Amino acid sequence: MDLLASLRQFPSLEAVPDEQLQWVIDHSEEQSFPDNSVIRMPGDPVDHLIFLLEGRVRVDNAMGNAGDELIFEAHTVTGVLPFSRLKSAISRWCAMGDVRFLAVHRNQLRTLVRECYELTETLVHQMTTRVRDFTRQTQQNEKLASLGRLSAGLAHELNNPVAAVVRSADALQEHMNATPERFKAVLAVHLTETESEAINEIMFRHLGQKTAALSMLERSGREDELVDWLDDHDVPDSFELAEPLAEFGFDTNDLDDLTERINEESLPAVIGWVVSNLVTEKLVIDIADASKRISGLVGAIKSYSHMDRGSGKEPVRLAEGIHSTLILLNHKLKSKHIEVDVKIPDDLPEINGWSGELNQIWTNLIDNAIDAMADGGRLEISSEKDREFVLTRVADNGPGIPADIRDKIFDPFFTTKGVGQGTGLGLDIVQGIIRHHNGSIRVNSDPGCTEFFVCLPIQ
Numbered sequence: 001m002d003l004l005a006s007l008r009q010f011p012s013l014e015a016v017p018d019e020q021l022q023w024v025i026d027h028s029e030e031q032s033f034p035d036n037s038v039i040r041m042p043g044d045p046v047d048h049l050i051f052l053l054e055g056r057v058r059v060d061n062a063m064g065n066a067g068d069e070l071i072f073e074a075h076t077v078t079g080v081l082p083f084s085r086l087k088s089a090i091s092r093w094c095a096m097g098d099v100r101f102l103a104v105h106r107n108q109l110r111t112l113v114r115e116c117y118e119l120t121e122t123l124v125h126q127m128t129t130r131v132r133d134f135t136r137q138t139q140q141n142e143k144l145a146s147l148g149r150l151s152a153g154l155a156h157e158l159n160n161p162v163a164a165v166v167r168s169a170d171a172l173q174e175h176m177n178a179t180p181e182r183f184k185a186v187l188a189v190h191l192t193e194t195e196s197e198a199i200n201e202i203m204f205r206h207l208g209q210k211t212a213a214l215s216m217l218e219r220s221g222r223e224d225e226l227v228d229w230l231d232d233h234d235v236p237d238s239f240e241l242a243e244p245l246a247e248f249g250f251d252t253n254d255l256d257d258l259t260e261r262i263n264e265e266s267l268p269a270v271i272g273w274v275v276s277n278l279v280t281e282k283l284v285i286d287i288a289d290a291s292k293r294i295s296g297l298v299g300a301i302k303s304y305s306h307m308d309r310g311s312g313k314e315p316v317r318l319a320e321g322i323h324s325t326l327i328l329l330n331h332k333l334k335s336k337h338i339e340v341d342v343k344i345p346d347d348l349p350e351i352n353g354w355s356g357e358l359n360q361i362w363t364n365l366i367d368n369a370i371d372a373m374a375d376g377g378r379l380e381i382s383s384e385k386d387r388e389f390v391l392t393r394v395a396d397n398g399p400g401i402p403a404d405i406r407d408k409i410f411d412p413f414f415t416t417k418g419v420g421q422g423t424g425l426g427l428d429i430v431q432g433i434i435r436h437h438n439g440s441i442r443v444n445s446d447p448g449c450t451e452f453f454v455c456l457p458i459q
Contacts, residue, residue: 003030003102006053010075012122020116024051027111028102039093046086048103049123050079055099059091071096081127082109082120158297161290168290172283179276186273189266198261203274206248207281214246222246229255235268244278297327315350316358318383318392318456325362329370336375343382349458351390357433358456364430365394365452372398372450385458389439392454401445409443 007013007021028051033039039057040046052074060069070091072078080086104112113120191199214222223242229252230238255271262270301324326333326340333340351358369379373396383392401409410431434441439456 003053007051007102010051010077012077012126013119016116016119016122020119023112023116024102024104024119027108028104031101031103033095033099035095035097037095037099039095039099040089041092042089044089046080046089047106048079049081049106049109050077051102051104052076052078053100053102054097056096057099058094058096060094061091077123077126079103080106080109081123081130082113083124084127158294161293161297164290165287165294168283168286172280172287175276175279175283179280182269182273182276185269189263189269191262191266191270195262195266199258199270199274202254202258202261203277206250206254207278219246222251225252226250226255230271233259233264233267235271237272241271241275244275244282247282248278301328313352313354316353316355317348317350318358318390319344319348321355321359322362322381322383322392325359325366329363329366332367332370333379336370336373336377338370338373338376339378341378341380343380345384348383349385349390351437351456352459353437353456354433357436361430361433361454362394364427365454368427369394369396369398369450372396374398386455388459389455389457392456393451394454395449395451397448398450400447400450401443406443406445410441 003025004018004021007024013021033055042061052072054074056074057072057078058069059072223246226242226245227238230241233255235241258270259267322342322344326342366379366381370377373379378397380395381393383390385391410427431441434454434456437456439454441455442453444451444453
């Protein structure tokens with residue numbers, strides 16, 4: 001098949017006259033690459049407009065990450081386009097099968113624009129489509145990157161309360177199997193109604209009140225006193241009984257009160273029954289606390305991703321998104337022992353915007369701050385109304401941003417992290433989201449203090 005007939009098979013060139021396609025043939029060179037060969041590497045100059053005649057080209061990041069690739073099929077126009085500022089490759093190109101294409105050097109593009117109107121119109125349309133698709137893809141990739149940064153910590157945060165629920169449920173089941181024996185023992189002592197009321201009064205007095213937290217030393221001393229008291233009164237299993245009694249704030253005065261109100265011979269059965277109820281209560285409390293923690297994490301996920309809301313603009317409480325982001329990044333904060341200080345007034349005006357996009361801002365800024373700080377750092381987040389805007393400050397006490405790169409941090413693909421650790425799109429996406437909300441962002445940085453200021457209009 002001749003080259004003109006091959007170009008006629010390109011869907012995007014359907015409306016281009018033959019003489020303009022012939023111009024392409026006359027001003028291009030034909031290039032061929034065998035299967036699996038590398039056509040271009042990241043950083044190589046991009047100097048040609050490419051008309052892919054045969055074969056397929058895989059575009060990836062050269063890291064071998066599954067799913068992180070793009071396939072150019074035959075009859076695709078790619079490479080540098082008229083009015084494009086693309087200078088160098090950001091991805092690797094590999095041949096899939098034998099590849100053949102026509103390549104027009106960028107030095108010919110000015111002539112192309114002047115002499116080939118329909119072709120230029122087609123290529124400009126191709127470029128605007130490429131920009132739109134690239135923008136959409138990078139935004140989606142950054143959303144996935146944000147979720148990826150949260151997922152490891154989230155799994156850890158969920159694992160702890162889930163494990164606590166399972167552990168406490170197993171312990172509760174085992175404990176309930178032993179409860180009938182305790183119940184038989186207390187029935188066997190034939191308590192009077194007055195004695196039963198006294199036992200209930202003492203027990204529920206401790207079940208119904210929040211006990212003061214004891215230090216390890218204080219708790220150990222309390223348990224030793226209880227063990228001695230139980231031994232003195234011939235109550236078996238004193239070590240086993242002393243721990244839950246101390247947990248719920250019992251001391252020797254409570255046990256003295258109990259001995260004054262019941263028969264001394266009933267003491268072992270009664271204390272065993274009381275402790276059985278305390279242990280049951282403790283396990284139920286542990287399960288309830290862990291379940292609330294799980295519920296709180298699920299609520300934070302829903303708040304962060306806004307799964308239960310529409311995708312359009314809506315009134316947004318910035319505090320809600322910031323707190324949800326901090327919950328989801330909590331594991332990373334704890335791993336570096338970072339102190340967090342959040343100051344957001346309750347009467348802060350709502351922002352009219354896209355909740356999911358705004359949460360990406362906080363995820364990037366907070367995550368970058370965590371990475372920048374050493375162990376034991378301090379993160380400060382504050383918001384305030386500033387005329388018709390809300391100004392939010394995210395500050396860390398890390399080493400600061402060097403002056404020679406401060407002007408580059410918002411550039412696409414600029415990153416100070418190692419290979420494979422960052423795309424360099426985070427702050428570029430942040431800036432795009434803020435512009436989408438008609439806001440602004442600026443940074444001040446000195447050694448020991450880096451501050452990002454995000455200004456968003458209320459309306």
